[in-house]
Amino acid sequence: MAAVISLLAGLVFGAGLAISGMIDPARVLGFFDVAGAWDPTLAFVMAGALAVTIPGYRLAFARRAPVAGRTFHVPTASAIDRPLLGGAALFGVGWGLAGFCPGPAIAALATLAPKVWLFVAAMLVGMAAAKVWRDRAGADPAPAPLPSGQGR
Amino acid sequence: MIDFSPLHGLAGGLLIGLGAVTMMAGIGRIAGICGIVVNAMFGLERPWRLAFLAGLPAGALLAGATGAADLADLGFPASVPATVAAGLLVGFGATVGSGCTSGHGVCGLARLSPRSIAATAVFMTTAALTVFVTRHLAG
Numbered sequence: 001m002a003a004v005i006s007l008l009a010g011l012v013f014g015a016g017l018a019i020s021g022m023i024d025p026a027r028v029l030g031f032f033d034v035a036g037a038w039d040p041t042l043a044f045v046m047a048g049a050l051a052v053t054i055p056g057y058r059l060a061f062a063r064r065a066p067v068a069g070r071t072f073h074v075p076t077a078s079a080i081d082r083p084l085l086g087g088a089a090l091f092g093v094g095w096g097l098a099g100f101c102p103g104p105a106i107a108a109l110a111t112l113a114p115k116v117w118l119f120v121a122a123m124l125v126g127m128a129a130a131k132v133w134r135d136r137a138g139a140d141p142a143p144a145p146l147p148s149g150q151g152r
Numbered sequence: 153m154i155d156f157s158p159l160h161g162l163a164g165g166l167l168i169g170l171g172a173v174t175m176m177a178g179i180g181r182i183a184g185i186c187g188i189v190v191n192a193m194f195g196l197e198r199p200w201r202l203a204f205l206a207g208l209p210a211g212a213l214l215a216g217a218t219g220a221a222d223l224a225d226l227g228f229p230a231s232v233p234a235t236v237a238a239g240l241l242v243g244f245g246a247t248v249g250s251g252c253t254s255g256h257g258v259c260g261l262a263r264l265s266p267r268s269i270a271a272t273a274v275f276m277t278t279a280a281l282t283v284f285v286t287r288h289l290a291g
Contacts, residue, residue, distance in 0.1 A: 003203040005178035010207020011214065013171025013183060018212035018221035020164020021157060026227025032276075032283040041161040046257065048165020049172065053262035056173030066180035073180050074263065077250070080270045087249020088256070092275030094241025096282025098230040101253040102246060103185035103208065105239075108226065110209035110216070115228045119239040126243025127190050134248060 001068045014107040020045040023108040025099025032096055083134075160221075172258055175204070184255025186246040249275075 021027045021041055030039030065071060095101050100108070100119050108116045172183040179200060185208075192201035216223035230238060246252040249271055251260060256275075260268020 002179045002200040005174065006181075006200040006204035007207045009171045009174035009178065009183065010204040011171075011211040012167050012174065012207075013204075014208035014211025015215040015220070016164040016167025016169075016171060016211070017208065018164070018215035018223065019167065020161050021221075022164065022168075023212060023221075023223075024226045026229055029229060029283055029287075032280045033287055034280055035284055035288055039156050041157055044158045044161030045165040045168065048162040049169040049258045050165075050262055052166055052169025053172050053258055056169065057176055057259075057262050060173060060177035063177070066176065067178050069178075069180040071180055072176065073182065075182070075250070075260075075265070075267075077267060080267055083248050084250060084267055084271055085274055087245045087247065088271040088274040089249075089278045090241050090245030091249055091252060092245070092278030093282045094238040094243075094245060095253075095275060096279035097241065097286065098228075098235050098238030100238065101185075101242060102189060103252070103254045105242075106185065106189070106205060107208040107212040110212045111223050111226060113226065113228065115230070115232070115235050118232065119235050119242075122236045122239025123243035124189070124193065126240040126245075127186070127247045128193060128243075129240075130244045130247035131190055131194060 005068055013103070014110075016049075017104050017107040020048075023104040023111075028099040028101075028104070029096070087130075164221075168254075168258060172254070172262070176259075182255055182259045184251050184259055186243075186252040187250070187255055190247055245275075 017023050022045055027039060027041060030037060031042035060066070061072065098119060100116075102123060105116060105120050105123065109120060175181045175183040181200070183204070188201045188204060192198055192205065212221070212223065215221035228235070242252070251268065251271060256268040256271040261272060
C-alpha cells in the first residue's frame with residue numbers, strides 16, 4: 001500500500017518537474033543568472049508547489065495519522081548548525097555549476113542523456129561519501145533515518 | 153536566450169506540491185529526494201523509497217508522452233568535468249545539509265522550519281554566486 005501511494009506521488013512529482021522546466025538545466029541556470037538574461041520561471045515553480053504544500057500539510061496534519069502509516073515522520077532537529085549551512089552552501093555551488101538538483105536529475109534520467117546519468121552517478125558517490133563521513137564523525141543523525149515525531 | 157514560461161512553471165509547481173502532499177497525507181513522509189535516495193542506498197525501508205524514485209522519471213516520460221512537456225528540449229551547458237564535480241558537490245552537500253530543493257525548499261518551507269528556511273536561503277545564494285562567477289567572471 002505504502003509503495004503504491006509512493007509510486008503515484010512520484011509520478012505526479014516527476015510530471016511536475018518535467019512540466020515546470022525544472023529538469024532543464026539551462027532553464028534552472030537562467031533563474032540563477034540574475035546578472036544576465038534572468039528567467040524567473042523557477043520562482044513560479046516554488047510558488048506553485050508551496051501554494052499546495054502549505055495548506056496541504058495543514059490538512060494532512062489535522063488527521064491523527066497518515067492514510068497508510070502510523071505516524072507522520074517529520075524532522076525534529078532545530079539547530080541551525082554548521083553541517084546544515086555548510087552542506088547547503090556546497091549543494092548550492094553544485095546546483096549552480098550544472099543546473100541540476102537531485103529530484104530533477106533523477107526525473108531527467110528518462111531522457112537517457114549521458115550527462116544526466118553521469119551527474120546522477122557522481123551524486124550517488126557524493127551522497128555515499130557524506131553518509132560514511134557523517135556516521136564516522138558521529139554528527140547528528142539527520143538525514144538518515146529521519147526521527148519520527150508528531151506533525152504540527 | 154530562454155523563454156520565460158510562468159504558466160508551465162506554476163502548473164508544474166502545483167503538481168510537485170501535490171506529489172509532496174500525497175507523500176505526507178498518504179504515508180507520513182517528507183518528499184525530500186536527497187534523504188529518500190540516501191536511505192534507499194543504505195537499505196532503509198526500500199520498497200516505498202524505490203517506488204517513489206521510480207515514479208520520477210516515469211512521471212517525466214508521461215508528461216513528455218502527453219505533450220505536456222518537451223523532454224527533447226533540455227540544455228546542458230556544463231562541461232563533462234563540471235558535471236561530475238557538480239554531482240559530487242550536490243550529493244555531498246545535500247546529504248551533510250540534510251536536504252535539497254525538495255526537502256528544504258518545498259517540504260521544509262511549507263512547515264515553516266527555521267532550518268529549512270536557512271538552508272534554502274544559503275543554497276539559493278551560493279547557486280546564484282556560482283552562476284555569476286562561471287558566466288560573468290570566468291566566462
